[in-house]
Amino acid sequence: MKTESGIFDRTEKLIGKPGLEILKNSRIILFGVGGVGSFVAEALIRSGVGFLTIVDKDIIDPSNLNRQIMANVKTIGKKKVDVMARRLIAINPLSIVHPMHKCYTPENYQEFHLQDYDYIIDAVDMVTAKIDLVIKSQQNKVPIISCMGTGNKLDASRFNITDIYETSVCPLAKVMRKELRERGVKSLKVLYSTEEPIIRETPPGSIAFVPSVAGLLIAGEVVRDLLKTNSGHED
Template sequence: MTERTALLIGEQGVKRLSEAKVLVFGVGGVGGFVCEALARAGVGQIDIVDNDVVSESNINRQIIATWETIGQAKTELMQKRIASINPACRAEAFHCFYLPEDKTVTDQFHFAAYDYVVDAIDTVSAKIDIIIRSKGAGVPVISSMGTGNKLDPGKFEITDISKTSVCPLAKVVRRELRQRGVNDVKVLFSKEEPIKNGGRTPGSISFVPSTAGLLIAGEVIRDLLGLNTK
């Protein structure tokens, strides 16, 4: 399955990815496509963390969500999907809700054992904790900011958290990290003004979170291969 990939990154690149271990928090609209792209690129280990099950409202944007998978755990579905795409990829599913105050959950994860950490969850306190733990372990981390209420995937950018604007979630994360003296954090965010839908539940569409997930996966892969110089 790596023949076409090797034409781009060479056999050494394929080998590097096959030896890489990536920890992905969140297997929703963004995280699901992160896992999809990492598995198809030949990453050797992808551990996935999520406590949710598929619901009907997920079908419009989540790669594992279909009418047949409603009610099933997202981590288990993604674990099976990874195995069907890349049998050589080791995938461990952690069906849990990651919160910094729940040590029975957080102590399961040894961040230093990974080559990269991806944060694709919504809870601010958990995002901050994941970023801090990753940086403390010396492991590269990328965090997804808000993708809800957006219609233009061309407005996504990957940059340092200090350079973000417009995104309400990025504003909160930026403030919380600054208060803790944490800097140099890579994030994906959108410069598109959120669309007001009149309710508290964010609107979503098929091509926006998926694009965000693929952009994040691409950044992770290029970093793992040492191709990003900026």
């Protein structure tokens, strides 16, 4: 990645040229480009990740305007992944962004070639997809982080990154714990909130500053993991 353009001069101060090279050569696949995923994607590209696949089957609609970074009145009706890809390339034209307008299911997992990636990020809502992504990530020995529920909440300071079996409060995490335990999954890195839901409605209520914070926290965790793993140092 060419640092002479100035894009990553300030990032280099923190992680050095070797760190920039690690991120440039990293391949990440992100499932879900909504309130959480859109901020994950942008933070990864702004951090210097060189290859990012974004997967989402949805179209931008007015209800996305309150929290999704690529949503505005001019993008309503367009595919989320296409709009997001254009936005990301405009930030860093040297990165490769691969949009996939699809929905991940246990039946079509082979279309995503998970074994080719250095990290998998799960920011989808469907429990069946989340569980299968965990199973497939472990089978392919690719690290994964999974986002638990961010809807119906107002306090973005209550997010934590921990193992799924250390979670509490979050209704989605409760379901995931049960399902993963039944499948013999011993561990899973997740982001979750310790805040009790303000309301319990489906579809959930949302606000701009909660899913965005979740997305940035996830992106930060992924970047640090990549730098730590590829530098050969462990905490």
